[in-house]
Amino acid sequence: MIEVKEITKNYGRKKILKGVSFTANKGEITCLIGINGVGKTTILNAIMALTPINKGQILINGETINKNMFEKITFIPDAITMLPQMKISDAMEFMNDFYTCWNQKRATELLGFFKLNEQDRISSLSKGNTAKVNLLLGLAMDVDFVLMDEPFSGIDMFSREEIAKVFTSHLIENRGVIITTHEIGDIEHLIDKVVLLDEGIVIKEFSAEEARENEGKSVVDVMREVYQK
Numbered sequence: 259m260i261e262v263k264e265i266t267k268n269y270g271r272k273k274i275l276k277g278v279s280f281t282a283n284k285g286e287i288t289c290l291i292g293i294n295g296v297g298k299t300t301i302l303n304a305i306m307a308l309t310p311i312n313k314g315q316i317l318i319n320g321e322t323i324n325k326n327m328f329e330k331i332t333f334i335p336d337a338i339t340m341l342p343q344m345k346i347s348d349a350m351e352f353m354n355d356f357y358t359c360w361n362q363k364r365a366t367e368l369l370g371f372f373k374l375n376e377q378d379r380i381s382s383l384s385k386g387n388t389a390k391v392n393l394l395l396g397l398a399m400d401v402d403f404v405l406m407d408e409p410f411s412g413i414d415m416f417s418r419e420e421i422a423k424v425f426t427s428h429l430i431e432n433r434g435v436i437i438t439t440h441e442i443g444d445i446e447h448l449i450d451k452v453v454l455l456d457e458g459i460v461i462k463e464f465s466a467e468e469a470r471e472n473e474g475k476s477v478v479d480v481m482r483e484v485y486q487k
């Protein structure tokens with residue numbers, strides 16, 4: 259489980275996170291939602307120990323986060339981190355050399371799942387295929403948790419649908435996923451937990467299934483209620 263406890267984060271005099279708390283379980287997809295600039299990426303960076311927090315605590319499976327957790331958790335950013343002249347196969351080889359938790363069998367399966375050609379160069383990929391390569395590089399790691407920052411950003415509807423399919427496939431396995439997105443419609447039916455952020459705090463954390471079953475409300479219905487008060 260990832261436990262985010264009362265974290266605060268300031269950039270200079272600007273208070274971005276003012277005591278954010280939520281949990282994300284293994285085997286579940288947790289979605290962080292909030293307007294541009296609310297601090298979603300900052301939260302993901304804090305969980306990865308890439309940015310220091312001012313106060314609070316973040317635990318992964320009971321252990322305080324540190325920079326050596328890259329065998330337990332991986333971060334899929336919204337931009338490709340590989341050099342443009344690399345082929346997809348070079349990027350996979352690089353990951354294989356660098357990470358002991360790289361799972362080549364799953365990487366090959368993901369190539370097929372996303373219908374990617376490993377001989378294609380990163381620089382030649384469409385935005386949709388770049389996002390797929392990013393997901394491939396993250397999901398091929400044998401880690402407990404995968405963080406994804408805006409995996410659908412700027413991608414056409416058909417590619418978004420193709421990408422969304424990976425979340426219901428065996429390739430996600432029993433891992434915990436934390437995702438930030440503005441394209442909630444694409445994955446609304448796949449999400450387990452929703453964390454709504456506003457003005458530096460969590461204003462609601464709820465189970466998508468419970469909202470659906472008990473109150474007959476979609477995630478978007480709950481968002482409208484909460485944000486349009």
Ligand SMILES: Nc1ncnc2c1ncn2[C@@H]1O[C@H](COP(=O)(O)OP(=O)(O)OP(=O)(O)O)[C@@H](O)[C@H]1O
Pocket residue numbers: 269274292293294295296297298299300301
């Ligand atoms: N390194 C930094 N130095 C100063 N301010 C920063 C830095 N990184 C982020 N910020 C500010 O912190 C706030 C939160 O940024 P963050 O990227 O976490 O928001 P977000 O919710 O992910 O936004 P978006 O939906 O646009 O991706 C923004 O106002 C941003 O300008």
